[in-house]
Amino acid sequence: MSPTNRTVVVTGIGATTPLGGDAASTWEGLIAGKSGVKPLEQEWAAEQAVRIAAPVAVEPTEVIPRPQARRLDRSAQFALIAAKEAWADAGFTAPAGEDSSIDPDRLGAVIASGIGGVTTLLDQYDVLKEKGVRRVSPHTVPMLMPNGPSANVGLAVGARAGVHTPVSACASGAEAIGYAIEMIRSGRADVVVAGGTEAAIHPLPIAAFGNMMAMSKNNDDPQGASRPYDIGRDGFVLGEGAGVVVLESAEHAAKRGARVYAEAVGQGISADGHDIVQPEPEGRGISHALQNLLDNTDLDPAEIVHVNAHATSTPAGDVAELKALRKVFGDDVDHFAVSATKSMTGHLLGGAGGVESVATVLALYHRVAPPTINLENLDPEAESNADIVRGEARKLPVEGRIAALNDSFGFGGHNVVLAFRSV
Amino acid sequence: MAATQEEIVAGLADIVNEIAGIPVEDVQLDKSFTDDLDVDSLSMVEVVVAAEERFDVKIPDEDVKNLKTVGDATDYILKHQG
Numbered sequence: 001m002s003p004t005n006r007t008v009v010v011t012g013i014g015a016t017t018p019l020g021g022d023a024a025s026t027w028e029g030l031i032a033g034k035s036g037v038k039p040l041e042q043e044w045a046a047e048q049a050v051r052i053a054a055p056v057a058v059e060p061t062e063v064i065p066r067p068q069a070r071r072l073d074r075s076a077q078f079a080l081i082a083a084k085e086a087w088a089d090a091g092f093t094a095p096a097g098e099d100s101s102i103d104p105d106r107l108g109a110v111i112a113s114g115i116g117g118v119t120t121l122l123d124q125y126d127v128l129k130e131k132g133v134r135r136v137s138p139h140t141v142p143m144l145m146p147n148g149p150s151a152n153v154g155l156a157v158g159a160r161a162g163v164h165t166p167v168s169a170c171a172s173g174a175e176a177i178g179y180a181i182e183m184i185r186s187g188r189a190d191v192v193v194a195g196g197t198e199a200a201i202h203p204l205p206i207a208a209f210g211n212m213m214a215m216s217k218n219n220d221d222p223q224g225a226s227r228p229y230d231i232g233r234d235g236f237v238l239g240e241g242a243g244v245v246v247l248e249s250a251e252h253a254a255k256r257g258a259r260v261y262a263e264a265v266g267q268g269i270s271a272d273g274h275d276i277v278q279p280e281p282e283g284r285g286i287s288h289a290l291q292n293l294l295d296n297t298d299l300d301p302a303e304i305v306h307v308n309a310h311a312t313s314t315p316a317g318d319v320a321e322l323k324a325l326r327k328v329f330g331d332d333v334d335h336f337a338v339s340a341t342k343s344m345t346g347h348l349l350g351g352a353g354g355v356e357s358v359a360t361v362l363a364l365y366h367r368v369a370p371p372t373i374n375l376e377n378l379d380p381e382a383e384s385n386a387d388i389v390r391g392e393a394r395k396l397p398v399e400g401r402i403a404a405l406n407d408s409f410g411f412g413g414h415n416v417v418l419a420f421r422s423v
Numbered sequence: 424m425a426a427t428q429e430e431i432v433a434g435l436a437d438i439v440n441e442i443a444g445i446p447v448e449d450v451q452l453d454k455s456f457t458d459d460l461d462v463d464s465l466s467m468v469e470v471v472v473a474a475e476e477r478f479d480v481k482i483p484d485e486d487v488k489n490l491k492t493v494g495d496a497t498d499y500i501l502k503h504q505g
């Protein structure tokens with residue numbers, strides 16, 4: 001096989017999410033149909049229209065030593081926790097170089113977020129106003145820069161082939177994984193640590209998203225607020241956390257005898273060219289991304305059995321995605337078990353593509369699709385276009401090679417579709 | 424009331440412990456901030472600002488580079504504290 005068309009596989013996974021402090025507990029929560037949404041108890045929440053969110057289940061300061069934690073933005077803390085888990089899960093025992101099975105010059109890191117170090121930026125502005133110039137932390141710049149999580153992960157694992165941060169709002173995490181697949185396929189790297197992170201539970205983002213009418217105001221029923229495809233959905237619930245995968249050329253993985261979760265088949269990317277925040281209602285841009293995926297990979301629609309949908313629980317977006325799937329795949333959609341895991345995790349913005357790629361890979365590995373919870377009255381437009389996994393997890397075919405998609409779309413009209421396949 | 428040498432070392436030990444996680448008993452007069460106590464250039468700025476506040480002293484940026492050891496910082500604070 002030519003070095004520009006190499007097979008890429010997933011050999012490690014890690015996560016810290018509203019459902020658990022690692023990938024295993026997150027997966028358990030997803031399969032059990034557990035909601036991570038809670039009332040916001042902070043003092044500042046009282047005056048907000050939106051008073052619910054999905055915070056991480058395990059505070060990062062319980063895992064990262066304090067001197068290190070205080071110089072990392074919360075989004076970088078999440079990324080580092082998930083990346084270290086994924087790195088160890090892939091069988092690496094030390095940073096590249098120290099672990100001789102991986103050459104630092106052949107290792108990359110691509111970790112993205114939608115907003116970057118927003119809590120650091122806002123907190124340090126408060127320090128500036130309240131305590132003066134001298135008290136602003138000298139760590140502020142490396143903490144708030146959007147490439148901070150990627151750079152910190154790169155340092156932790158010893159990545160020297162390239163450290164990158166694609167930014168595309170809520171598609172960022174998926175775009176990072178797509179970028180990483182390309183780094184390996186094109187021969188720039190043998191292994192890339194890739195994923196998404198976000199930490200934006202702060203009064204300003206919540207006020208701003210709330211005023212856009214993008215978030216659910218179902219404050220009286222936190223666990224029922226994120227309800228993709230339900231007729232009563234009224235917006236997303238903000239979540240936080242990170243999901244990271246270790247991607248590796250199949251050849252490199254085989255050489256070191258690594259366990260392979262799934263093949264990372266490739267990505268389809270497009271832009272809506274429609275509106276800065278509204279999704280194109282017929283899913284034209286999404287269809288384009290799906291078509292690109294089919295045109296640029298050897299993915300066979302007959303293999304696809306599962307879709308981890310973007311489905312954030314907004315009235316327009318959820319249905320546009322299903323229309324696009326139907327348009328591109330036709331009757332094949334009837335054998336896609338479609339899951340909206342944001343019904344449980346909330347919407348992790350730039351972290352979503354990372355966490356949901358972990359979920360998609362595990363769905364293939366365990367051959368189980370997680371449920372979509374809170375689906376009481378299925379929107380007829382959703383029902384006519386797709387087979388939604390409702391209420392409880394569903395078993396996927398036990399025989400043969402199966403494939404799954406993970407969709408992520410972002411403000412700005414960014415569409416990223418990732419495909420994974422069992423091995 | 425001016426702090427004694429002993430009080431200043433104890434105060435610096437608290438600060439270095441908070442910022443770099445070094446045990447307080449390891450923070451002694453002959454220890455270098457960068458070589459012995461895991462305080463890099465950015466963290467040194469934090470140590471200086473915390474010390475200014477604690478001991479009511481001004482440490483201009485141009486003087487910070489001369490504060491290599493805990494002893495250097497202690498002497499500086501003894502001499503300049505308000």
